[in-house]
Amino acid sequence: MGTPNWIGLDNYTRMFTSDPTFWQSMKVTFFYAGVAVPIRLVFALLVALALNKVVEMVGLYRTLLYLPSVVGGSIAVSIMWRQLFGNDGAFNSILAAIGLPTHSWLGDPDTAIWTLIVLYGWQFGSSMLIFLAGLRNIPKTFYEASSVDGAGPVRQFFIITIPLLTPVILFNTIMQVIQGFMAFTPSFVVTNGGPVNSTLLYVLYMYQRAFEYFDMGYASAMAWVMLIIIAIFTALIFKSSEHWVHYESDTK
């Protein structure tokens, strides 16, 4: 590390005008967060709804489905993922066994990011548990009353379940969006940003700038930019929540 010099806004100018890698990492991160976060949330919600309907052995299913989330943060899982989608990995091996064409998932810039998205979606367990707790909090009497009034299951889902679940959906969305933008370990271990920077997530690029090029000022500037992006997203989600989040106390 050198001695810091005051260079005003030079880092930002460089970032926005003459660093194509910065824009690449921005693009990758927005694509990743934009696809992976909704996938995880929708998945978590659907599985929670299904679990809520199951009458027997809920505990066992819940445990099994939560397991990927429990271990998901560890390096071991990222290492395993790299092998799973490797050229001779289990995924290609399954495809071959059922007669489908195999593919170099990690070697192809178009598919490498998808292996990371699947890894993110696979760890839907925590969100699922939060949704499940939310579902359990909806009083049974609401469903009974509405079925007396002639509402079918589909209608009940849209007029009772979803509105009463919106506070939980809001909370989950905000947490997951932040987590999505902050993803580092998967791209660092599974693909290391490659091939041709197609999986270069923002935090990975920031890490490279700071600890491989020791360009601390530039990396700090990147942190500020990301922080502002996250703040804007959080604010937008909160602002929009006035229109779609339903708090029970409002109706009194």
Added chain:
Amino acid sequence: MKKKKITKKTIQHVLMGSFALIMIYPLVWMISSSLKKSENVFVNSHSLIPTEWHFTNYIDGWNGFAGITFGTFFWNSTIITVIATVGSIASSTLIAYGFARIKFAGKKIWFVSMMLTMMLPFEMVMIPQYIMFNQFGWIDTYLPLILPTFFGIPFFIFLIMQFIRTIPMELDEAAKIDGCNTFDIFFRIIVPLIIPAMMTSAIFSFYWRWDDFMGPLIYLSTPEKYPVSLALKLFSDPNSVTNWGAMFAMSTLSILPIFVIFFIFQRYIVDGISSTGMKA
């Protein structure tokens, strides 16, 4: 009617069961690969039953690299995890008590600041933190990984606070009349009642520290000091690995403590996530 119910149940179990199996397939695959002979790991790699059971992978893997065994790495991880967890829980409990029960000047501002740092991801502050710890001369020591935990973890403070708020104030007042001071109330009244919240926090702290990768990655440089997470990354470097079985064996072993804690304390974990939305 009864028959219909049974069919419905069966369909439920088949659907949920196969879905759950697909979801845990990667984990089972990892464990099964750790028992395959290295040359066979990537032959018909999707199969889950090794043609021959190769437990020696675990011994080979344990020998580690550069003359350092995984025993060292596991010990390092344990040290970091245990001290950091004790620090997190002790400090967070005290801080939560302060916020929940004691009146002091500027409480609101401090509380808002604390909540703001809860929303602030570590990745955003790691560079200034690194520069700071670098100036303290703490690089390549465990201090940057351990010491900050002794100043409270916002998530835990928040969780424990919510718990303290459910304890009736009358208990505090009664204890005060009996001659307890603020600390007596904390140790004799509050702490025994918030053990579940402390347990939940401790379990999450364990997970986060055990899995922590970014911290060791930027702060540690001597392989002898590496925790399991960082050692595993080095051990699995795609350019140098030849012993795939051993790599899978050590990967499996590294998540074993997480599994064990999970199965023993599942109830606390489920409660913790359901009530605060902490990520595991």
